[in-house]
Structures are given as C-alpha cells and as structure tokens.
Amino acid sequence: MNDGNLDKIVKYLEKVKRENRKKNPNDVKVPNLKRVSSSDSYRITSLGRSYLTMIK
Structure with missing residues (x-):
C-alpha cells in the first residue's frame, strides 16, 4: 500500500x-x-503503532 x-x-x-x-x-x-527501492523501505511494528497511537 505505501509503495x-x-x-x-x-x-x-x-x-x-x-x-x-x-x-x-x-x-x-x-x-x-531518487526512488527508494522496496528492499530499503521500513515497516512499523505493532509496538511502534501502539506508541504512535499513545502519543496522538
């Protein structure tokens, strides 16, 4: 989706x-x-998502 x-x-x-x-x-x-290849992209973990939800 992000790609x-x-x-x-x-x-x-x-x-x-x-x-x-x-x-x-x-x-x-x-x-x-400069395009970023999909191998260089990062994904957020469930812990990271929880943190972002908490700081909103």
Missing part, C-alpha cells in the same frame, strides 16, 4: 516538474527525485 502511494506521489511530482519546465524554464527548480 503504491509513494509511486503515485513520485509520478505526480515528475509530471509537475515536466510541466513546469515547459511553461517557464527559469522558474523555481523542482529537485530530482
């Missing part, structure tokens, strides 16, 4: 970057994105 969301965000930002370049090349520069 799918991340992919959508990356695709959207790349699209915005392309459109921005076409409209005004001297405008604010959108930084290049």
Whole structure:
C-alpha cells in the first residue's frame, strides 16, 4: 500500500516538474527525485503503532 502511494506521489511530482519546465524554464527548480527501492523501505511494528497511537 505505501509503495503504491509513494509511486503515485513520485509520478505526480515528475509530471509537475515536466510541466513546469515547459511553461517557464527559469522558474523555481523542482529537485530530482531518487526512488527508494522496496528492499530499503521500513515497516512499523505493532509496538511502534501502539506508541504512535499513545502519543496522538
């Protein structure tokens, strides 16, 4: 689920970057994105989820 969301965000930002370049090349520069491989991603444990729920 998170990987799918991340992919959508990356695709959207790349699209915005392309459109921005076409409209005004001297405008604010959108930084290049480096994709994180799924092997480098982290998952939260149930203990971590409980902690986040507690501090809300």
